[in-house]
Amino acid sequence: MLQTPMADHAAPAVALAVRDLAVQFRSEQGVVRALDGVSFDLHAGRTLGIVGESGCGKSVTARSILRLIDHPGIITGGRMVLDPSTPREIDLASLDPESRQMREVRGGRIGLIFQEPMTALSVHYTVGNQLIEAVRQHHSVSVAEARNRATELLRDVGIPRPETRIDAYPFELSGGLRQRVGIAMALAGDPDIVIADEPTTALDVTTQAQILSLLRGLQEAKNISLMLITHDMGVIAEMADEVTVMYLGRVVEVAPVRQLFAAPRHPYTRALLRAVPSILARPRQRLSTIGGAVPHPGSRPFGCSFHPRCAERVGAVCMERIPDPVPPGQAGASCFRTEVPA
Amino acid sequence: MLIYILRRLGFAFITCIFISVLTFAIIRLPPGDFVDAYIANLAASGSSISIDQAEAMRRAYGLDQSIFVQYWSWMVRVLQGDFGVSMMWRRPVTEVIGDRLWLTMVVSLAALFLTWIIALPIGIYSAVRQYSIGDYIFTMLGFIGLAIPNFLLALILMYFGFRYLGLNVGGLFSAEYVQAPWSLGRAWDLAKHLPLPAAVLAIAGTAQLIRIMRANLLDELRKPYVVTARAKGLTERRAILKYPVRAALNPFASSVAYLFPYLVSGSIIVSLVLGLPTVGPLLLQALVAQDMFLAGAIVMMLGVMTVVGTLISDLLLMWIDPRIRLEGR
Numbered sequence: 001m002l003q004t005p006m007a008d009h010a011a012p013a014v015a016l017a018v019r020d021l022a023v024q025f026r027s028e029q030g031v032v033r034a035l036d037g038v039s040f041d042l043h044a045g046r047t048l049g050i051v052g053e054s055g056c057g058k059s060v061t062a063r064s065i066l067r068l069i070d071h072p073g074i075i076t077g078g079r080m081v082l083d084p085s086t087p088r089e090i091d092l093a094s095l096d097p098e099s100r101q102m103r104e105v106r107g108g109r110i111g112l113i114f115q116e117p118m119t120a121l122s123v124h125y126t127v128g129n130q131l132i133e134a135v136r137q138h139h140s141v142s143v144a145e146a147r148n149r150a151t152e153l154l155r156d157v158g159i160p161r162p163e164t165r166i167d168a169y170p171f172e173l174s175g176g177l178r179q180r181v182g183i184a185m186a187l188a189g190d191p192d193i194v195i196a197d198e199p200t201t202a203l204d205v206t207t208q209a210q211i212l213s214l215l216r217g218l219q220e221a222k223n224i225s226l227m228l229i230t231h232d233m234g235v236i237a238e239m240a241d242e243v244t245v246m247y248l249g250r251v252v253e254v255a256p257v258r259q260l261f262a263a264p265r266h267p268y269t270r271a272l273l274r275a276v277p278s279i280l281a282r283p284r285q286r287l288s289t290i291g292g293a294v295p296h297p298g299s300r301p302f303g304c305s306f307h308p309r310c311a312e313r314v315g316a317v318c319m320e321r322i323p324d325p326v327p328p329g330q331a332g333a334s335c336f337r338t339e340v341p342a
Numbered sequence: 343m344l345i346y347i348l349r350r351l352g353f354a355f356i357t358c359i360f361i362s363v364l365t366f367a368i369i370r371l372p373p374g375d376f377v378d379a380y381i382a383n384l385a386a387s388g389s390s391i392s393i394d395q396a397e398a399m400r401r402a403y404g405l406d407q408s409i410f411v412q413y414w415s416w417m418v419r420v421l422q423g424d425f426g427v428s429m430m431w432r433r434p435v436t437e438v439i440g441d442r443l444w445l446t447m448v449v450s451l452a453a454l455f456l457t458w459i460i461a462l463p464i465g466i467y468s469a470v471r472q473y474s475i476g477d478y479i480f481t482m483l484g485f486i487g488l489a490i491p492n493f494l495l496a497l498i499l500m501y502f503g504f505r506y507l508g509l510n511v512g513g514l515f516s517a518e519y520v521q522a523p524w525s526l527g528r529a530w531d532l533a534k535h536l537p538l539p540a541a542v543l544a545i546a547g548t549a550q551l552i553r554i555m556r557a558n559l560l561d562e563l564r565k566p567y568v569v570t571a572r573a574k575g576l577t578e579r580r581a582i583l584k585y586p587v588r589a590a591l592n593p594f595a596s597s598v599a600y601l602f603p604y605l606v607s608g609s610i611i612v613s614l615v616l617g618l619p620t621v622g623p624l625l626l627q628a629l630v631a632q633d634m635f636l637a638g639a640i641v642m643m644l645g646v647m648t649v650v651g652t653l654i655s656d657l658l659l660m661w662i663d664p665r666i667r668l669e670g671r
Contacts, residue, residue, distance in 0.1 A: 068572055070564075098578060107575035114566055122567045123665060124588045134574045169664050182570075189575065 014084055015193055015225040016042040016065070016110075019328060021078035021093070023057075023064050023249075032298040034060045034073065036249040039328040042193065047219065047226040049240030049257065051233065051272070055294045057249040058229045062195045066106050067097040082109060082193075108138040111186030115198035117178035121170040127154075127181050128166035131188060138189030153184040156221075158214055176207035183214065187222070194219075195227045200235065212239060233276045237261060245269050248305040249297055253333040254326045265333035267312040304336070312337060343660070343667055350656050354649045361645035362420070365638055366413045375405050376429045379632040403429065416638065426635035430628065435639045439621060443643060445514055445532075446620040449609065452536050453543035454601055458594060461548045465555025466587060469563060472556075484549035493611045496542045500616065503538060512617040514539070539616050543609055547601045554593045562586035588662070595658035602651035 023035040035057045042048045050058050063069045065080055080092040082105065095102045106112075114120035121130060131150040132143065141149070147166070154162035157180040170178055179199065186194055196215065200208040212235065219226050228239055236243055236257065243260045245253040245268065253266040264270045274288040281287075292309040295301060301308050307318040314336045326332040377399050384390055391399075400406045404415060419426060425435035464484075468477045500512065513520070519531045562568070563586050571581035610622035621640050628637035660666045 063569075066573055068569055103575040103577065105575075106573050112570075112573040114570060116566050120566045120570045122571075122585050122589070124585070124663065126664075130570075133576070137575045169668065171665055172668070185570065185574070 012046060013044045013086075014041045014329075015044040015082070016227075017079075017081045017084045017328070018042075018061075018065070019079045019081070021061070021064060021080060022076045023060055023069060023073055024076050025073045027072055030298055032296075033300065034249055034297055035064065036300075037078070037325055038246070038249070038251055039078075039325065040244045040251060040254065041329050042225050042227050043242070044192070044225050045219075045223045046241040047228055047239050049236040049243045050227065050229045050246060051231065051236050051243060052246035053231060053272075053290075053294050055248075055297070056246045057297075058231075058246055059197055060249075061246075062112065062197045062227070062229055065092060065195065066110060066112060067092060067095065067102055068106075104138070107134060107186075107189040107191065109189075109191050110193045110195060111189065111191040113179075113182055113186045113194060113196040113199045115201050117175055117182050117202060120182055121178060121185075123169060123171050126167050126169055127173070131166070131181070131185055134185050134188035150184075150188070153187060154181070156187070156218065157181070157184045158210075159184075175203055176210065179203060179207075179211055180214065183211075183218070187218065190222075191224070193225045193227065195229070197229045198231070199228070201230070201232075208235075215239070233272060245272070248294060248300060250305065251326055251334065252306065253335075255331045259331065265338050266335050267310050267337070268306050269333070271309075271311070346660065346666070347657070350653055354653050357649050358646055361649070362417060362642055363413070365641045365645060366409075366416065368641070370409060370634070375400070376403065376632050376634060377405065380429070383631075416635075420639075420642070425639035428628075428633055428636040430631045430633040430636065435636050438636060439624065439639065439643075442619055442621045442624060445618070446609070446622070447647070448532070449514070449536065449539055449543065449618065449620055450602060452540035453547070453609075454598065456540050456544040457547045457551055457597070457601060460544065461551035461555055462594070465552045465590075466559060466582070468552065468556040469559035469590075470582060472560060477556075480552065484552050487545040487549040490545070492542055492546060493615045495545060496539075496612050496615045499538055499542060514618055514620075539609075539612065539618055542612055542616070547597070551593070551597055551601075554597075555590060558590040558593055559586055562589045565589075591662050592659060595655045595662055598655035598658065599648075599652040602648060 018041075019039045021035050021038040022033065025032040025034055038057065038061060040048065040050075050061065052058055060069060060073070063073075064075055067075075069075070075093055078093060082088065082090045082092060090101070090105070092102070092105065095105075121127070128147065128150055131153065132146045135141065135146040135149050135153075136143070139146070139149070151162045151166055154166060159165050159177055159180050165173070165177070170181065173181065179202075183199075186196075199215065200211050203211060215226065215228075216239065218224065226239075228235070230236060240257045243253075243255055243257050244251055245260075245266060247268050253260070253264070253269045255265070260269065261273065264273055268290075271288075271290045275290060277287055290309055291311075295305070295308070301319075303317075303319040303321055304310070304323050307313055310318065313319075317336050321336075323334045323336050325334050332338065377396050380399070381391060381396060397406075404412055407415075416426065423436070425439075427433065428435050428438045431438050464480050468480050471477055514532055514535045515522075515528065516531050516535075519528045522528055563582070565586065568581060568586050571585050572578070574581075576584075609618070609620060610626055612618070613620045613622040614626070621643070625637060625640045625644075627633075628640065
């Protein structure tokens with residue numbers, strides 16, 4: 001198998017190591033394997049981009065890490081180790097979702113930023129109320145002190161006049177400001193890791209750029225390990241250090257961002273990159289798309305799950321066997337083309 | 343916010359005027375008037391009055407004038423607090439109704455609070471533990487409560503209360519307090535008699551409110567802000583009670599508006615069965631006897647109480663939902 005080390009210089013410590021994570025949704029219609037052996041490393045202070053089409057398991061991955069998957073989803077296997085090989089090491093998969101330890105992780109060690117700034121905040125409470133609650137959940141401070149911190153957080157995320165905005169209701173703010181509040185909320189417990197689940201999808205392009213640069217600035221200032229979930233290759237190119245490409249609940253390619261764009265190994269990655277609109281394209285040139293749709297995870301194709309849509313099938317083997325997963329901690333692709341020496 | 347309240351008050355006032363017109367019209371709908379009914383009554387008991395006497399009675403009660411004049415003179419006196427003289431009781435209407443209005447409100451409010459106290463936790467439980475055994479049990483009990491007529495429930499509860507618990511059932515007061523003036527003892531006696539009628543009246547409304555609360559909360563529980571609350575590290579209990587439950591409370595506020603008139607009107611038969619001195623049975627008697635001033639006063643009061651209930655529910659909604667409170671800010 002073709003492999004290259006993840007980075008040339010000394011790799012930073014791993015903040016979160018996910019190994020063979022498997023999540024199933026069991027219903028009367030049958031068992032859906034939403035995640036089927038997902039592994040990746042999130043390095044301290046770096047940005048890991050997780051990319052894939054809708055329904056590939058990106059959001060389930062984020063929810064699973066925080067142990068917040070909705071009923072009837074259950075984690076059926078794998079480990080999610082925070083700060084491996086340190087005294088703070090803890091396997092999130094082994095915790096009770098309702099336990100005190102898990103609640104301390106939520107918001108305290110891992111913050112979550114949501115896709116929909118409109119619905120991710122409650123309209124029934126002021127921004128300050130919701131933010132102060134998050135501060136006090138993880139710091140034992142007085143209400144007044146928590147309010148000061150909340151104001152500072154709002155200032156940190158670039159909200160003008162935070163002293164007055166703190167008493168505003170979410171529906172009185174624009175979408176961009178709401179998403180900034182969402183980011184402030186994720187940072188309220190001073191987490192080392194932030195998971196951003198499609199943080200810019202619901203925003204217009206200008207606001208997107210502002211939010212992304214805000215995230216990058218905060219990451220540098222607070223040395224945050226950022227897990228950025230998106231379907232947008234442009235966001236990946238701008239933000240990520242390393243990239244994990246997911247398809248139908250599996251990791252199909254892992255690569256440093258430059259390598260991913262320069263020499264994508266997996267046919268799915270190549271197809272995704274071809275589907276990015278380019279300003280250099282000739283007028284009226286048709287945008288390349290990936291044929292077909294993502295199959296429902298309940299009716300996963302036999303063999304390599306991408307083979308029905310793959311333009312570069314090697315042969316019968318693609319339909320008969322599942323290619324080996326990408327070894328953890330390394331770059332590579334889960335594809336027979338890379339397994340078979342050319 | 344002030345504009346919102348003023349607008350509500352304005353609507354309430356207009357509604358009250360329509361209620362008074364409708365009330366008057368409905369009372370005049372049945373053929374004949376009080377004197378006809380009175381004559382029929384006398385005829386049934388074997389005596390009669392002359393046509394002159396009947397005409398004199400009509401003149402005395404103003405029944406010979408046009409409908410508009412009758413309405414106007416009725417309204418003018420109503421606004422002065424004079425609801426006229428009950429023809430059946432031959433006493434001022436206000437005197438006839440007397441305590442009954444307040445007792446009706448006490449019973450209705452007790453039933454309403456009981457409805458809330460029972461429906462809120464069960465509704466939350468049923469939604470959070472959807473399809474659990476407890477959910478199914480409460481659902482079943484709720485439907486049974488909806489299906490059983492109130493008066494039947496009243497009879498059953500009276501029987502069991504009397505037979506096995508030795509409660510003195512029926513009425514709102516013990517014999518020694520029925521005619522007594524208000525005192526601490528009388529109030530305490532009322533409090534002791536209140537649970538049974540309140541429970542009977544509350545059951546059906548409770549079942550309904552549980553279903554509404556459950557459905558609403560199920561919707562809210564799926565919203566992203568609940569995940570936000572959990573992702574902050576809040577306990578499940580706190581995350582649910584603070585956020586989705588608050589959002590699902592709107593129907594509780596609305597319930598004031600629609601449960602209140604239901605409790606008052608629905609209580610007529612129950613009041614008869616339980617022997618409660620509320621306005622329900624009085625209204626029934628007044629309608630049967632075509633005692634229009636008494637019936638009119640009661641229907642009017644019930645209508646106004648409903649409007650007030652709606653107003654209270656609007657204000658509650660405003661308190662619950664900041665989007666309404668900040669309308670136009």
